[in-house]
Amino acid sequence: MRIMGRRRALVGVLAGSLLLAGCNAGPGQVGAAVIVDGKTVSVDRVQQLIDKAVREHPYGQQLASEHKLDLVGREIVRQEVLHDLTERAARREGVQVDESLVVNALQNDPLAKPMEANPQNDPAISVQQLVARVRDHRESLVDAAVQTQLAMKYLDKLTVTFDFSSISSTDATGSDADKLREQAIEKAKRFAASPTAAAEVIEQDKTAPGTKVDVGLKLPAIQSPGIASTVLFGIQPNTVTAFQPSPEQPVWVIAVVRERAADKPVATDQATQPSAQQLAGVGIRLLQPYLDQVDLKVNPRYGVWDVVGMDLAPNESSKKGIVLPVHGAAPQNP
The missing domain is CATH 3.10.50 (Chitinase A; domain 3)
Known part of the structure; x- marks a missing residue:
């Protein structure tokens, strides 16, 4: 079955899919928000991104006024974990994103516009979109494209x-x-x-x-x-x-x-x-088996990894x- 034109689908993902849509801390985890196979994302780095969300985005300011910045912190850690798993899956599956598509997407960067308060999406999706904007935009877009390619590769086989x-x-x-x-x-x-x-x-x-x-x-x-x-x-x-x-x-x-x-x-x-949002969800689910291949440690201040939701609880x-x-x-x- 031909799911959809692959290049057209990837252009859509790069241009807009993001708009659609543990253990106790020990000596090795002091100052770490999350450690994935020895690679550390620091608490300071997570806080910098939270500060950026509040500084640059009305939606971040809204969450701050509602005392909900813990949602942003958890989502930052989640996306860092998914980024690592996505890179592993790309290497194993030989998935690469066309560089010209990345360049074109960044020229009309869908993540550049500040996120307004009171978004119409589901709150969880809105927080995901906010965090995608405060991360490195290239990294966010490439992650989404790889995840969608994985979904297209396996959706008619799985x-x-x-x-x-x-x-x-x-x-x-x-x-x-x-x-x-x-x-x-x-x-x-x-x-x-x-x-x-x-x-x-x-x-x-x-x-x-x-x-x-x-x-x-x-x-x-x-x-x-x-x-x-x-x-x-x-x-x-x-x-x-x-x-x-x-x-x-x-x-x-x-x-x-x-x-x-x-x-x-x-x-x-x-x-x-499948819709673009469904493809994105399937792509993230296909990262689940890679969790068994990594040593994942999450700082309890951000919660615990929830494999059912592929997120942090x-x-x-x-x-x-x-x-x-x-x-x-x-x-x-x-």
Whole structure:
């Protein structure tokens, strides 16, 4: 399947995709915001970028007045981690960005305009856009282009086969939301207890009112680009995850991946044309396996790394879900 003209897609990413869209500190981490395989980004550097956001961007000033600059700090650390993973993926996959496209994009720099207060986007996306502007613009644009190239390379090849159950509620707010999360994580731990545990739990769930289950479900990424950006497509076989596909819906999915393939195009008559934002999300998700190859240390002042969200959570209890290996199952290579 031809997803889209590659050069046209990359021009779009370079020109505007960004507009669309741990451990305790030890002696080696004094003064470090994050360390990735020995490469350090200092607390001072993060603070400099936060100061730049407030100094140059009305949206940064708005966040400062709302006492939300911690969001900016976490996003700076997140983008630094993703930058490292993106460079690793580019080397391994042989992905390069056409230099002429970079030059053209920088001549009409989409990140040059100050970000106004009260943006219309989702707050998380708005903070991402703000941080992209205070980072080195070339680096931000190239990272986005590489991530999109990765998505285009694998979107029509990537498939996961999994068994799943679900948990839902009539209310997605407050204590009900917290309880739902706890129930989902507890079920994920039951799934991961042994190689046969998930099948046993799913069999019991078949008769539970309002619970959806399936076994051996094969889902191509190209059939559902939105789901392809979730943790389900980033984990290896014999791994369990619990996550909430949509924050707006009070439904959690608990799944164990049985197979993951990305070696040949998938024949399907249900292909969906991905948006630029979906391609960006899939590209970031394809960086997830590289986390197993690096020694990542995040200063607790910025939170903890959340593999489900591929971002930073303020603390363990606010992570967007959980990922667990199946106990007793044969290890799988990425």
